[in-house]
Amino acid sequence: MTALTPPAPGAPHLTRWLIRLHRPALLFWTAVVVTVSGVLLWLGGPLADASAAAWRAYDACQASACRYDQAAILRYKDVYTYTTYAVLAAPFLVAAWAGAALTGREVETGTARLAWTQSTSPLRWFASRLALPAAVVTAGTGLLVLLHHLAWSAGRGRIDTLESWYDPPTFYANGPVVVALALAGLVAGALAGLLRRGSLPALAAALGFTGLLWYGVQQAMPHLWTKATAVTGLPPTGGGLGVDEGIVTATGAHVSNLTCGNSETDDCLALYDKFDAVGWYRDYHPASHYWPLQLTATALVLALTALLTLLAFRLLHRETGLRTGRST
Amino acid sequence: MTDTALEAAALGKRFGRLRRSAGWALRDCSFALPAGRVCAVVGPNGAGKSTLLALAAGLTAPTEGSLTVLGGPAGQARARVGFVAQDKPLYPQLTVAETLRMGGDLNPGRWDARAAERIAAGGDLDPKARIRALSGGQRTRVALALALGKRPELLLLDEPMADLDPLARHELMGVLMSQAAQHGTTIVMSSHVVAELEDSCDHLLLIGGGRVRLAGDIDALLETHARVSAAADTDLAPHTVVESRTTGRQLSALIRPAAPLPADWRTGTPSLEELVLSYLRNPEAKAAGAPAKSPEESVA
Numbered sequence: 228m229t230a231l232t233p234p235a236p237g238a239p240h241l242t243r244w245l246i247r248l249h250r251p252a253l254l255f256w257t258a259v260v261v262t263v264s265g266v267l268l269w270l271g272g273p274l275a276d277a278s279a280a281a282w283r284a285y286d287a288c289q290a291s292a293c294r295y296d297q298a299a300i301l302r303y304k305d306v307y308t309y310t311t312y313a314v315l316a317a318p319f320l321v322a323a324w325a326g327a328a329l330t331g332r333e334v335e336t337g338t339a340r341l342a343w344t345q346s347t348s349p350l351r352w353f354a355s356r357l358a359l360p361a362a363v364v365t366a367g368t369g370l371l372v373l374l375h376h377l378a379w380s381a382g383r384g385r386i387d388t389l390e391s392w393y394d395p396p397t398f399y400a401n402g403p404v405v406v407a408l409a410l411a412g413l414v415a416g417a418l419a420g421l422l423r424r425g426s427l428p429a430l431a432a433a434l435g436f437t438g439l440l441w442y443g444v445q446q447a448m449p450h451l452w453t454k455a456t457a458v459t460g461l462p463p464t465g466g467g468l469g470v471d472e473g474i475v476t477a478t479g480a481h482v483s484n485l486t487c488g489n490s491e492t493d494d495c496l497a498l499y500d501k502f503d504a505v506g507w508y509r510d511y512h513p514a515s516h517y518w519p520l521q522l523t524a525t526a527l528v529l530a531l532t533a534l535l536t537l538l539a540f541r542l543l544h545r546e547t548g549l550r551t552g553r554s555t
Numbered sequence: 556m557t558d559t560a561l562e563a564a565a566l567g568k569r570f571g572r573l574r575r576s577a578g579w580a581l582r583d584c585s586f587a588l589p590a591g592r593v594c595a596v597v598g599p600n601g602a603g604k605s606t607l608l609a610l611a612a613g614l615t616a617p618t619e620g621s622l623t624v625l626g627g628p629a630g631q632a633r634a635r636v637g638f639v640a641q642d643k644p645l646y647p648q649l650t651v652a653e654t655l656r657m658g659g660d661l662n663p664g665r666w667d668a669r670a671a672e673r674i675a676a677g678g679d680l681d682p683k684a685r686i687r688a689l690s691g692g693q694r695t696r697v698a699l700a701l702a703l704g705k706r707p708e709l710l711l712l713d714e715p716m717a718d719l720d721p722l723a724r725h726e727l728m729g730v731l732m733s734q735a736a737q738h739g740t741t742i743v744m745s746s747h748v749v750a751e752l753e754d755s756c757d758h759l760l761l762i763g764g765g766r767v768r769l770a771g772d773i774d775a776l777l778e779t780h781a782r783v784s785a786a787a788d789t790d791l792a793p794h795t796v797v798e799s800r801t802t803g804r805q806l807s808a809l810i811r812p813a814a815p816l817p818a819d820w821r822t823g824t825p826s827l828e829e830l831v832l833s834y835l836r837n838p839e840a841k842a843a844g845a846p847a848k849s850p851e852e853s854v855a
Contacts, residue, residue, distance in 0.1 A: 337644030345661035
């Protein structure tokens with residue numbers, strides 16, 4: 228550090244100091260991603276193989292008392308559940324950090340104002356606060372989702388108790404929606420931190436927003452792609468992501484009813500009579516709809532994230548604004 | 556380079572438009588500060604001093620009116636403006652040396668590492684010490700080093716000396732003054748302790764109740780005001796009375812003479828503190844000091 232080598236005039240090195248200031252968070256995130264990735268690799272490799280072998284032994288056994296490695300089956304199932312929830316927790320982890328530490332604490336303690344009175348505009352400062360974390364979050368969460376998908380796929384057709392593709396935790400931990408949700412959590416946290424209510428309320432707001440958004444995505448998910456319909460003479464069963472089910476009347480009309488199935492309670496029998504039921508129908512998404520659903524939901528969450536980003540920039544611009552500037 | 560470092564026209568800032576506590580922190584402020592001056596922004600707590608400095612630093616946008624900083628709208632000259640906030644925010648997890656290195660990285664092309672290190676070194680600061688371990692006065696020193704290291708043309712200091720001991724205060728004031736003298740830096744510093752600024756400042760901006768009460772060259776302001784004593788029944792017209800008090804048969808007043816004063820009055824030049832206190836005690840006294848457009852006018 229000498230005066231003899233002045234930095235060449237150019238862009239301020241905002242990113243270098245972002246990394247320095249959030250080094251503990253970056254190390255923690257790296258540790259989390261590395262650990263969960265390691266466990267997922269273990270899950271998809273040795274654990275899946277052991278569980279599959281145990282299932283093979285169990286399925287081949289005709290005797291009343293069978294010898295098979297039950298511990299291996301349970302281990303795969305337990306580790307699968309833990310890692311699935313670890314992957315699903317990523318958006319909340321990111322949102323909490325972004326709300327509390329990324330902008331909230333800086334605004335609260337005044338260091339944001341310190342940064343804004345260097346040779347950097349608040350908008351550039353905010354852009355640097357979003358860009359690198361967004362890349363790190365995308366890379367980390369993306370890796371986890373990919374490895375989770377591989378670990379889940381490793382059990383397909385081999386492990387009888389493997390979660391179906393439409394089991395909600397599996398569905399989300401297996402696809403890019405979680406990455407988009409993590410980015411939404413990041414931006415929501417950064418925006419909440421700018422609102423000058425303190426870092427703790429910002430943390431709570433970011434967590435709440437991410438939770439609500441996820442709930443909204445779950446509600447919307449079945450309707451994000453055209454559904455398939457199965458009409459049967461038998462009560463509806465079968466896999467796939469359910470949308471709706473009910474009875475088919477003599478005229479071929481569908482009457483939605485999620486409770487009756489093939490129940491023969493008085494209420495249900497009355498219903499069948501009233502509509503002259505001749506069969507059942509079930510609206511659902513088959514496995515082939517997995518990617519369309521995932522990608523549509525991801526696109527929607529990313530669009531919302533972009534909107535939030537715009538909102539945050541506008542807020543900051545208005546607050547610190549250059550009214551007479553070129554932009555609006 | 557413009558002649559006016561800071562110029563406000565009908566400047567107003569209202570906080571919390573939606574909240575019930577909504578109120579104007581500043582209203583209808585017009586003044587001009589010639590470049591190269593050392594200006595004291597004086598006023599009671601809550602007068603709007605910090606708001607004015609934050610507006611000048613481009614940290615917040617005016618609600619109405621305009622504020623021109625170094626010839627452009629506030630916020631467009633960030634690289635040329637230094638700012639030290641009242642609570643001296645710094646990143647607690649960085650060391651002193653890192654903080655100064657960050658100053659260099661965030662102010663490319665302007666940073667004077669040697670000057671910044673000299674200011675920090677003056678306080679026997681260990682460069683490896685973390686900011687969170689420093690005393691209030693040491694943090695002030697680092698914050699000043701950071702602000703001066705970027706070689707600002709305009710330096711905005713909000714209560715800069717509040718938590719410094721007399722020795723450090725004297726030394727750092729000396730650093731500021733030599734900066735102003737060497738580089739022609741315009742310095743604007745706020746305080747509610749007038750005595751703190753009296754020796755170093757040559758320009759005054761008195762703010763009370765969110766309005767400019769007095770603005771101008773300190774010597775000129777003192778010259779245009781007079782402390783007078785006369786018989787109790789004296790009519791002070793046509794002079795502008797800032798404050799008057801009758802004790803027994805004696806009338807003491809601080810006035811802005813509009814004409815030569817009668818010879819039988821005892822007159823004196825007020826001190827800066829007397830002047831400031833008189834205006835603050837009498838909110839209804841007419842604001843003095845028309846917005847100066849140039850150094851020549853403001854001195855006149």
